[in-house]
Amino acid sequence: MEIEITTLSENTANYGFRAEWGISMLIEADGKKIMMDTGLSNSAVYNAQLLGVDLKEIDCIVLSHGHADHTGGLRDVLKRSGPKEIFAHPDIWTKKYANRHGERERFIGIPFAREELEALGGSFSLSREPVKLSENIMTTGEIPMITEYESIEPVMFIKENGKTTPDPLNDDLALIINADFGLVVVLGCGHHGIINTLQHARKLTGNDVVYAVIGGPHLIGASPERLPLTAAALREMGVQKIGLSHCTGFPASVYLAQELGDAFFLNNAGSRFRLPF
Numbered sequence: 236m237e238i239e240i241t242t243l244s245e246n247t248a249n250y251g252f253r254a255e256w257g258i259s260m261l262i263e264a265d266g267k268k269i270m271m272d273t274g275l276s277n278s279a280v281y282n283a284q285l286l287g288v289d290l291k292e293i294d295c296i297v298l299s300h301g302h303a304d305h306t307g308g309l310r311d312v313l314k315r316s317g318p319k320e321i322f323a324h325p326d327i328w329t330k331k332y333a334n335r336h337g338e339r340e341r342f343i344g345i346p347f348a349r350e351e352l353e354a355l356g357g358s359f360s361l362s363r364e365p366v367k368l369s370e371n372i373m374t375t376g377e378i379p380m381i382t383e384y385e386s387i388e389p390v391m392f393i394k395e396n397g398k399t400t401p402d403p404l405n406d407d408l409a410l411i412i413n414a415d416f417g418l419v420v421v422l423g424c425g426h427h428g429i430i431n432t433l434q435h436a437r438k439l440t441g442n443d444v445v446y447a448v449i450g451g452p453h454l455i456g457a458s459p460e461r462l463p464l465t466a467a468a469l470r471e472m473g474v475q476k477i478g479l480s481h482c483t484g485f486p487a488s489v490y491l492a493q494e495l496g497d498a499f500f501l502n503n504a505g506s507r508f509r510l511p512f
Contacts, residue, residue, distance in 0.1 A: 236371065236414040238264040238510040240421070240449060242502050243282045244274030244308065245480050249505030252285060253278040257304035258451055258481040261288060262421060264412050265369040268293045271410055271450075272423050273308030280311045282504055290316035296357075297374060299423020300406040301327030304481075306345045309352060318356030322374060324406035325361040330394045331402060343391070363405070365439055371413045377405050378427040378435045384464045385428025388456070409450075411436045416511045417446030417475070424482050425452040430468045437472075447476035447510055449502060454491075455484030462487060466494040476510070478502040 241261040248254035257275035261268065261283075270293045273279050283290055290312060296319050299305055306327070313319065331344035349359070360366070365376035380386070391402040409432050410421040420436050422429065429452035437443050454465065469477065469491075477495055479488065480502040492499045 236264060236412075236416075238262065238412055238414060238419055239507065240510070241286060241288065241507045242480070242504050243270075243279040243286070243288070244272075245502065245504040247480070247501070247503045248282075249503050252503075252505035253281045254504050256481075257307065258423065259305075259308060260421060260450065261293070262410065262412070264414070265371045267295075267369045267372060269368060269372065269410070270296045270312070271421050272297070272299050272305040273312050275304045275307040277308060277311050278504065279308040280315055286505070286507065293319065295319055295368065296321045297368075297410055298323035298327055299408055300324070300404060300426065301329065301331055301345050302424065303343050303346050305423050306347075309345075309357065310347055310355065313352060313355040313357050316356075318358065320358045320360055322360050322362070322366055322368070324363060324377070324408055326406035327361070329402070329406075331391065332394060333391050335390045373411050373413075373439070375409045375411060375432065375435055375439065378407060378409070378432050380427060380431055381434060382428060382430050382464075382468075384461045385431050387426055388453070409436065411440060413440045413442055414446065414510070417444035418442055419447045419449065419510055420445065422448065422450030422452060425450070429454070430465060433472060433474070443472075445472050445474045447478065448474055449478040451481035451483065452479055452487075453482045454487035455482050457484070457487055462490045466491060469495065474498065476500070476512070478508075
């Protein structure tokens with residue numbers, strides 16, 4: 236199987252492309268064209284035009300979770316793609332907020348009403364369980380927290396019925412491609428941890444060979460203790476390609492690049508690559 240991944244939106248961009256905080260990728264594999272997340276605003280649509288990507292041709296959209304930097308481009312995408320089925324977890328619609336030290340509380344959830352997106356042709360297929368998108372492609376569904384060193388960032392919370400509680404981010408999911416050369420796991424933000432996600436993907440597929448992990452592992456702000464444990468786990472699993480971006484953070488990117496060598500590469504907006512390579 237050959238897999239082509241095109242990064243439509245990311246914090247950094249190749250020359251001539253538009254960058255913004257967020258991520259969006261087009262995955263072409265197993266006879267499918269799947270859009271994973273839509274970026275923060277209009278960068279995915281803008282960069283798709285530069286790359287010659289016709290959004291009408293995508294088969295479906297997968298939302299990794301309900302944060303604005305992964306869903307904010309959804310309205311512009313639907314205006315150009317026409318009706319599309321959107322796969323996600325039911326909790327994408329919870330009212331999500333962040334309260335970082337020194338900042339005022341701010342809303343970080345989906346910036347559109349569901350009715351507006353449905354009027355544009357968005358058909359939401361919401362499930363807590365894994366969903367098969369083709370014979371060899373599936374979502375992870377909810378990802379269990381197994382490792383002792385990965386945790387949900389405590390600055391995020393939800394508001395329901397007048398109550399404020401920590402956000403467990405149960406809607407955090409990833410995309411799994413079970414290729415003949417190994418698993419390719421595409422992360423949105425990896426809030427439940429890159430290693431937890433990869434272990435879950437191995438369990439779901441029964442395939443222990445992880446060829447590549449692509450996307451955001453949410454290592455920004457990771458503790459000094461977490462990074463060596465993450466690198467060691469990636470080496471132990473034999474991951475051959477690690478194309479991280481978005482919420483990796485500069486210190487974690489530098490550390491993993493030094494520790495993992497040629498396996499590590501940056502994945503910027505405007506990048507297009509084929510796996511295996």
